[in-house]
Amino acid sequence: MAGRIDARLAELGIELPQAAAPVAAYVPAVRTGNLLFLSGQITLENGELRHKGKLGDGIDLETGRQAARLCGLNILAQAKAALGGDLDRVVRVVKLVGFVNSTPDFVDQPKVVNGASELMQEVFGEAGRHARSAVSAGSLPLGVAVEVEAILEVAD
Template sequence: MDVDRRLRELGIELPAPMGPGGNYVPAMIAGDLLFLSGMGPVRPDGGLVTGKVGDGGLDVATARDAARLTGLQLLAALRAELGDLGRVRQVVKLFGMVNCRPGFNRTPAVIDGCSELFAEVFGDAGRGARSAVGMAELPFDIAVEIEAVVLVMPDVR
């Protein structure tokens, strides 16, 4: 699959990947699996989507958009690590964390913003296992944080 062509068809331009917020690497390859560190929602202007989802906080639609922005960051980190998104064979697992108020239990609807982006970009290969959980706090008060495990083809260079 020509993923770059697919991104153009969808009108998606990937952002520059954001660097780590601590002492870790954004991506690590172990065998044919690539592990992406947790990333957050970065707006095109470089600002972060912050706040808690639920009762009096961010609404589900805004949080879902934040999850999509986070998915764009994950894709940018994948491209930076692999050089070519065409090396992605399968999204194996997404782990989505939602910064939410007590009682908010629609975390799957929020993380769907990222899951749907991956399905749009990679087709069936973009659909994998997933967890979507609520958290009392996330770093820098970001609305969502998502990490991923991806099966990749070997680099033949």
């Protein structure tokens, strides 16, 4: 039987990607107490990099939002893997941190990271509302436009 969050994902027409394996010396998730810390997720889709480049230099705001949403989908995939396949164990999305590969004069990082924030609210409802930082980065791993990390409160 599908859980409440799996049913919500299906209702939204969202299919989560496979959780990607780490590409460096880190683990995708660490749980301490009732907090699950998820490493930064980039714009991988079906094993391929998407949305490479800089906001303000070739990547527009809507593409940036789509990139952040894809990062959010990868966060959900990593959380599902870390929680034994049960996203119903997510009590609350506590915080997202979004990094936007952007030019020095680009100032809409918050609008870009809304792509991930709005996804969390669509999926988890009120429990998806979170604290957040949205910052500019001069460059990101593998040249991607956006990277997002998360902290979730989880139940046993």
